[in-house]
Amino acid sequence: xAAEEEASRPFAGLSDVSISEDIPVEGDIxxxxxxxxxxxxxxTLDEPVKETVLxxxxxxxxxxxxxLYPRRSSALLRDWDLWGPLLLCVTLALLLQDGTADSDLxxxxxxxxxxxxxxxxxxxxxxxxxxxxxxxxxFQSLCVLGYCILPLTVAMVVCRVVLLGASGTVSFVVxxxxxxxxxxxSTFASTAFLSxxxxxxxRALVVxxxxxxxxxxxxxxxxxxxxxxxx
Amino acid sequence: xxxxxxxxxxxLEGAVQxxxxxxxxxxxxxxxxxxxxxxxxxxxxxLSEDEHAQEESAELxxxxxxxxxxxxxxxxxxxxxxxxxxxxxRVKGSVMPSPGRSFLxxxxxxxxxxxxxxxxxxxxVFSMAISGNLSTFLSQTGNPEYHYxxxxxxxxxxxxxxxxxxxxxxxxxxxxLTWRRGAERxxxxxxxxxxxxxxxxxxxxxxxxxxxxxxxxxxLQWILVLVSMGVSGxxxxxTFWPIVRDDSKVMAAxxxxxxxxxxxxxxxxxxxxxFQASExxxxxxxxxxxxxxxxxxxx
Numbered sequence: 001x002a003a004e005e006e007a008s009r010p011f012a013g014l015s016d017v018s019i020s021e022d023i024p025v026e027g028d029i030x031x032x033x034x035x036x037x038x039x040x041x042x043x044t045l046d047e048p049v050k051e052t053v054l055x056x057x058x059x060x061x062x063x064x065x066x067x068l069y070p071r072r073s074s075a076l077l078r079d080w081d082l083w084g085p086l087l088l089c090v091t092l093a094l095l096l097q098d099g100t101a102d103s104d105l106x107x108x109x110x111x112x113x114x115x116x117x118x119x120x121x122x123x124x125x126x127x128x129x130x131x132x133x134x135x136x137x138x139f140q141s142l143c144v145l146g147y148c149i150l151p152l153t154v155a156m157v158v159c160r161v162v163l164l165g166a167s168g169t170v171s172f173v174v175x176x177x178x179x180x181x182x183x184x185x186s187t188f189a190s191t192a193f194l195s196x197x198x199x200x201x202x203r204a205l206v207v208x209x210x211x212x213x214x215x216x217x218x219x220x221x222x223x224x225x226x227x228x229x230x231x
Numbered sequence: 232x233x234x235x236x237x238x239x240x241x242x243l244e245g246a247v248q249x250x251x252x253x254x255x256x257x258x259x260x261x262x263x264x265x266x267x268x269x270x271x272x273x274x275x276x277x278l279s280e281d282e283h284a285q286e287e288s289a290e291l292x293x294x295x296x297x298x299x300x301x302x303x304x305x306x307x308x309x310x311x312x313x314x315x316x317x318x319x320x321r322v323k324g325s326v327m328p329s330p331g332r333s334f335l336x337x338x339x340x341x342x343x344x345x346x347x348x349x350x351x352x353x354x355x356v357f358s359m360a361i362s363g364n365l366s367t368f369l370s371q372t373g374n375p376e377y378h379y380x381x382x383x384x385x386x387x388x389x390x391x392x393x394x395x396x397x398x399x400x401x402x403x404x405x406x407x408l409t410w411r412r413g414a415e416r417x418x419x420x421x422x423x424x425x426x427x428x429x430x431x432x433x434x435x436x437x438x439x440x441x442x443x444x445x446x447x448x449x450x451l452q453w454i455l456v457l458v459s460m461g462v463s464g465x466x467x468x469x470t471f472w473p474i475v476r477d478d479s480k481v482m483a484a485x486x487x488x489x490x491x492x493x494x495x496x497x498x499x500x501x502x503x504x505x506f507q508a509s510e511x512x513x514x515x516x517x518x519x520x521x522x523x524x525x526x527x528x529x530x
Binding site for chain 1: 239294311313353354357364378386387
């Protein structure tokens with residue numbers, strides 16, 4: 001009994017404590033009103049437009065560099081975006097226009113045809129690799145395939161420059177070499193990113209459509225031939 | 232009353248005779264006949280109805296378990312359940328048909344896939360268009376009037392023709408064969424997926440053929456047409472013969488003839504459209520000189 005009383009004594013006083021109207025609770029709860037550091041990072045509404053545009057351009061440029069020098073890095077995969085592929089596709093499609101009239105049925109690909117081949121080709125290859133059991137997400141795969149068109153776009157620019165100068169056999173050989181090199185570069189760069197995500201016994205099944213895709217784009221670049229303009 | 236029973240016993244004796252002749256025959260009804268002879272036929276029908284129900288779902292899907300409904304991703308993943316070695320084996324089998332072996336039974340029965348047919352069709356579209364363009368260019372090299380054109384519209388046309396052939400003809404054939412087998416629904420039928428698979432792989436031989444067609448030599452091109460038609464036609468015929476021979480002779484011959492005729496039309500049509508050695512280019516002011524130079528270069 002005594003022990004119990006002693007034991008209960010430390011708590012005995014507490015039974016008298018009541019947090020109610022007898023003892024008013026006062027204090028100061030102050031919330032920082034000014035803009036805090038973490039708030040600034042999420043709200044980009046107040047920054048100048050130039051800053052916003054430059055940030056995205058820098059991200060795109062960073063990925064271009066990763067494509068040109070393919071290393072083991074996850075920059076393309078982690079922060080995927082589709083601005084770069086769009087930019088490249090539009091540039092390529094514009095460069096493949098040779099300004100002939102629409103009635104010339106035998107000409108090169110129209111703007112819409114290039115668009116369809118690039119985007120639907122990428123979507124189909126992405127679906128194919130996912131159906132075969134790949135681990136990359138849909139947009140990551142689209143991002144990689146789109147960015148790896150960069151070498152072929154550079155080759156297109158080079159081809160157009162070469163065609164301004166001459167259009168005989170020598171220029172054809174030069175263009176062939178340039179297009180073949182950039183086709184190999186594109187395929188190598190994209191398989192460096194894509195092949196890790198596939199099971200080993202199906203890797204070739206995934207790489208072949210990528211090879212076909214860049215081969216077709218390379219053929220379109222190589223066979224570009226503007227009509228001779230009458231002087 | 233006595234005569235039906237006597238008849239029944241006679242039937243049983245005949246059945247016993249049959250059983251002793253061919254002991255391997257499955258005789259479900261016979262095993263139950265001694266106890267309840269009147270119910271023998273009914274029992275047989277019930278069991279076979281169960282089998283029919285199972286066979287229906289199995290037939291449509293090629294006898295495989297397909298995960299999920301058709302709205303799930305796993306359902307379509309089951310169509311791509313192949314390895315590199317399997318695809319290569321199937322391609323090899325389509326190029327080297329042997330008379331005793333049906334392509335389907337030997338290679339595809341375990342797991343029909345859609346990877347092969349789809350990518351073979353895509354490759355064929357581009358190889359036809361590119362080789363056709365190349366053959367036009369090669370046949371005009373001596374002509375100073377000729378200005379090279381990429382002829383990109385051929386890709387669209389090739390895509391339409393080849394995809395329609397590789398997907399609509401199997402649908403029609405499968406529908407026709409299923410209708411002919413009618414109510415008997417035997418296990419020997421091919422599922423839709425297997426039909427598409429066989430047609431897709433049979434088109435593989437045309438890929439190297441189209442590359443070789445770019446050589447602008449007429450007689451070589453026609454020899455290639457015959458060889459490739461022979462190979463892929465025989466793959467199709469050997470595959471569909473076991474199904475069709477159960478039918479009446481006329482229908483069997485007609486079905487196989489239709490398969491071969493459509494295949495011939497595809498091969499010859501593609502050859503004539505994409506690989507014209509004697510050029511009939513677009514009507515332009517320079518067409519007359521081109522004709523003259525073409526006729527002087529008769530190969």
